[in-house]
Amino acid sequence: MVVLCVIWGFQQVAIKSSVQEMSPVFQVGIRSALAAVLVGIVMVARRENLSLRDGTLRPGLLVGLLFGGEFLAVSLGLNYTTAGHMAVFLYTAPIFTVLGFHWLVREERMNRAQWLGVGVAFAGIAVAFSGSFFAPGGKNLLLGDALGILGGILWAATTLVIRGSRLSETPATKTLFYQLAGAGVMLLLYAWLSGKVAAATWTPRLGVNLVFQTVVVAFASYLYWFWLLRKYLASRLSVFSFLTPIFGITFGVLVLKEPLDPRFVVGALLVLAGITIVNRR
Template identity: 55%
Template sequence: MIAHRKNLDGFAISLMLLLCLCWGLQQVAVKLAAPVLSASMQLGLRSGLAGLLVLLLIFIKKIPFSLRDKHFWPGIIAGALFALEFLFISLGLKYTTASHMSVFLYTAPIFAVLGLHWLIPAERLQAAQWLGILSAFAGVAIAFSGAFSSSQADLRDMLIGDSFGVVAAVLWAATTVTIRKSSLSEAEPTTTLFYQLTVGAVILLAFAMLRGEHFPAQWDTTSVLSLLFQTIVIAFASYLTWFWLMRRYLVSRLSVFSFLTPLFGVAAGVILMHDPISPRFAMGAILVCGGILLVNFRRT
């Protein structure tokens, strides 16, 4: 059992930079394939396929795993929160841009650090973290206000989509706190990921089917490549790496790099999707990223 978590070394920093780049591309990948495959169907399908990859890895590596151990109920809860997070992402992307979703979704570390502050003594906040929280929430308010310069229809859609992004962030933070506080904090990364992906796939695919969404009769190259990227790179490799890092390093230190993800996400949205960026949204995004950086800064 790994009880002690350490500060970041060069290897962990390199992995986090790569993860942030991949996660920044995630919303764009979903949006690009949405005309052929609905967002909720994409996210459910990729979770199911990645879950099979995790199960294959468990079998090949002979990693200990049982549905009857102490990780079952925490795993179910984490999986349900994971599913709800991506459900709100899929719904939100119908109303707002990939750039907006990236910024609002990655306010999650703010909510996670707040939860960890109250529940885990080692994760207590310092003055700089509280200043960062104020900065991040001010940034969210300013970013939201940018929508008020839009037409009535665009305003409604953007506010709905952006709000769903914030809800998804809260659910992501709840997942992180659940994992950190429960027996999953010491579980094999494959165990945690298997529960999240499997439960997530069941809920997301059920939701998509209840809404009358179906698999496309014809696939195009973009949708196939997007699904492969989401399944292999995002849902399998990146999440497995993240849980591996969470077992070995302090979560608050890892989260310091999360402020890069929305920057990568906005850049990808502008370059690949031609997303418009208003001055207010840009200012809000800067405050959010700065707040996340302050929240995760700790004196050594």
């Protein structure tokens, strides 16, 4: 699980490091489409049910749109904000997830401690945002940060749809296929319409980066995550996932030489503390 957190923390840095050769939208579109093909091959090899008449088509298309929207927000946001900021704001998703469950599922109502955690996390978001007001290019940073939070909201919405539909009972590979295929189609279409495809500069370094993002991040790490969920308690695994933003910030500083604003650091710690409180149950 720690290894997965390292991989997920590095993915924003991997995208940002190749932004001169290829736009983030085009990068994520390529990796999602190719990873969807790899997942499809796994499904065929396992002789899993490939039928679209099992009640999963509509929710599958919806999670594909939501997953695609999440990474469209992330990809656009990385044009304006740092990889470290994106790692933190994207991982506000657990806060929005528990809020959604609170309002939609009676058995998932939050207790006082969890409400406290939500309050701490939103205070952290406000503090982290405040740092962007005083930083050079503050308007761009604020836009990128806001897109990161939008990505977190769409991630939470994806979780809610999966939990409340037939996808909760279908093999994880099929759900992942819907997500990756939806993101691939949406982002590649956006990249083509916005002229990002023609503007790409293919280099060996970019090729290695795309292989890493496709095979390691979007394919292997997601499948291994689902495998872990079947072997261990999700509540215990989720605690480790809070390491991801920390790795994201660290790699951003070490690899991309991103600056660390004290307000952002304090805000990030508050966000992580709030998420930890919310998930203590």
